[in-house]
Amino acid sequence: MTTAFETAALVREGKLTAEAAVSAALSRIKSADGEIGAFIEVFEEDALRRARELDAKRKTGAQPGRLAGVPVALKDNFLFKGHESCCASKILKGHRAVYNATVVEKLLAEDAIIVGRTNMDEFAMGSSCENSSVQITRNPANTACVPGGSSGGSAAAVAAGMVPIALGSDTGGSIRQPASLCGAVGLKPTYGRVSRCGLVAFASSLDQIGPFTSDARDCALTLSVIAGHDEKDSTSAAEPVPDYLAGIEDGVKGMKIGVPSEFFVSGLEPQTARLVLAAAEKLKASGAELVDVSLPHTKYAVAVYYILSSSEASSNLARFDGMRYGYSDAGAASLAEAFEKSRGAGFGPEVKRRIMLGTYALSAGYYDAYYTKAQKARTLIVRDYEAAFAKADLLLTPVSPTPAFKFGEKAADPLQMYLSDIYTIPCNLAGLAGISVPCGNTAEGLPVGCQLLARPFDEARILRAARALEKAQG
Amino acid sequence: MTAVEIDAGRIAKLARLELSDDEVKLYGRQLGAILEYIGQLGELDTASVPPTAHVLGLENAAREDVAVADENREAIIANFPVREHNLLKVKKIIE
Numbered sequence: 001m002t003t004a005f006e007t008a009a010l011v012r013e014g015k016l017t018a019e020a021a022v023s024a025a026l027s028r029i030k031s032a033d034g035e036i037g038a039f040i041e042v043f044e045e046d047a048l049r050r051a052r053e054l055d056a057k058r059k060t061g062a063q064p065g066r067l068a069g070v071p072v073a074l075k076d077n078f079l080f081k082g083h084e085s086c087c088a089s090k091i092l093k094g095h096r097a098v099y100n101a102t103v104v105e106k107l108l109a110e111d112a113i114i115v116g117r118t119n120m121d122e123f124a125m126g127s128s129c130e131n132s133s134v135q136i137t138r139n140p141a142n143t144a145c146v147p148g149g150s151s152g153g154s155a156a157a158v159a160a161g162m163v164p165i166a167l168g169s170d171t172g173g174s175i176r177q178p179a180s181l182c183g184a185v186g187l188k189p190t191y192g193r194v195s196r197c198g199l200v201a202f203a204s205s206l207d208q209i210g211p212f213t214s215d216a217r218d219c220a221l222t223l224s225v226i227a228g229h230d231e232k233d234s235t236s237a238a239e240p241v242p243d244y245l246a247g248i249e250d251g252v253k254g255m256k257i258g259v260p261s262e263f264f265v266s267g268l269e270p271q272t273a274r275l276v277l278a279a280a281e282k283l284k285a286s287g288a289e290l291v292d293v294s295l296p297h298t299k300y301a302v303a304v305y306y307i308l309s310s311s312e313a314s315s316n317l318a319r320f321d322g323m324r325y326g327y328s329d330a331g332a333a334s335l336a337e338a339f340e341k342s343r344g345a346g347f348g349p350e351v352k353r354r355i356m357l358g359t360y361a362l363s364a365g366y367y368d369a370y371y372t373k374a375q376k377a378r379t380l381i382v383r384d385y386e387a388a389f390a391k392a393d394l395l396l397t398p399v400s401p402t403p404a405f406k407f408g409e410k411a412a413d414p415l416q417m418y419l420s421d422i423y424t425i426p427c428n429l430a431g432l433a434g435i436s437v438p439c440g441n442t443a444e445g446l447p448v449g450c451q452l453l454a455r456p457f458d459e460a461r462i463l464r465a466a467r468a469l470e471k472a473q474g
Numbered sequence: 475m476t477a478v479e480i481d482a483g484r485i486a487k488l489a490r491l492e493l494s495d496d497e498v499k500l501y502g503r504q505l506g507a508i509l510e511y512i513g514q515l516g517e518l519d520t521a522s523v524p525p526t527a528h529v530l531g532l533e534n535a536a537r538e539d540v541a542v543a544d545e546n547r548e549a550i551i552a553n554f555p556v557r558e559h560n561l562l563k564v565k566k567i568i569e
Contacts, residue, residue: 081549352501
């Protein structure tokens, strides 16, 4: 597949029409997605119409934008005006977005063409896409395996070569883990780097939007477009947005890369450990210095995350009451019953479990024992990372303790599924930037990703190291 | 570690979720197991640790309070599950 970088350059130079670029993506989706199931809906006519409009505009002499004619997929929790946006949930079935997410506005302003919405775990809660109420998505590397989650559809769409860019959201690893399992590049920017206006909220102190791409350059290009302050998201940061492509080829010479011992422990599948450590050695051979760092509170991250994210979710998802949009129970006798019936039938099991966990943690008598305790433990995790970044510029770790697993393997035991996020969660708790970069395949042919973590707003350095790793791997 | 007992029916009522009897049993058991795992936070001495309020220390964001016209009225109305004319219809609020 042509990268976004190449496609945009060809369209800008007039060597390729946007219509041809979009038609090619649509035909790839048609031939591959019957088996994979990455897309919940393809906006075929709308995408072709917008592509033709762009081609017509170009003919009048207007210079197309930085993503001219590039086909982009959106996870089903983004708002794209006039299109359905359902978070793969029954409770939002039929809901049509009445405005564009800020990232959608930014993509459209740079002439990207949005071609469809992708499958996900319902409300972004899950690590396998098995919690979607719509369909399953298969891993393009092995269709007997899950694509990871929650942004599994976006990861699979890029890994299968259907689109060069797909957006996802990452609350505890929902971009990096499926990127690792499918073999794509997936970036979770710093908390506040990208506006979340128009992203359906899951856990507001953790959620962040980021891209899936096939390489680090496309990732840098996409981030340059979507990052920045937005007055419609009061948590978005006022930090200036650099051109992330500038300097991306500068290499890792002299860069200090920390390898935390707590991430290479029992429970980490041996082939994954070997491939991730081999990536560290390749960066060393490219001029980086490897240093030992310690993150002693790592083992508490999953517990902290499930209290905080579920508490925030129980509050955020209170707005889905069946009144103003989506699924509404018609048979209720009273208003209270209408809420209970609409929510009871509209939400799937994992969403209900988390709403209940959060409701419990925030309920009278338990708040200090769970919520306050978790926010204090979060401070200890943040301090671990501050100490590690005093010694290192970047940290290198596994993304997922195992490669892609089979359907049903972890679905019966929620806690086992939660533990598959152990290496990605701390990045969200500490508000850092993190990326998953492919670093090889297991003997069974399953992709493995290597995670690079950076200080807040140091995405340029992460992308530079990711690019160096790609080059070193050939 | 002792098993944590959860009254899932009471929590579901607080969360406005209608659950079947089987769901109450299933979620009660699963939430108990999750809370048991979460119990390991008790090992941490956090007496002198402040809770995290905002991970990057961002303080209140304010902007001018200016009214902006919303052009999405028709689209919002089109999403209503039940309506009468252009009004959203809900159940009686006062019993």
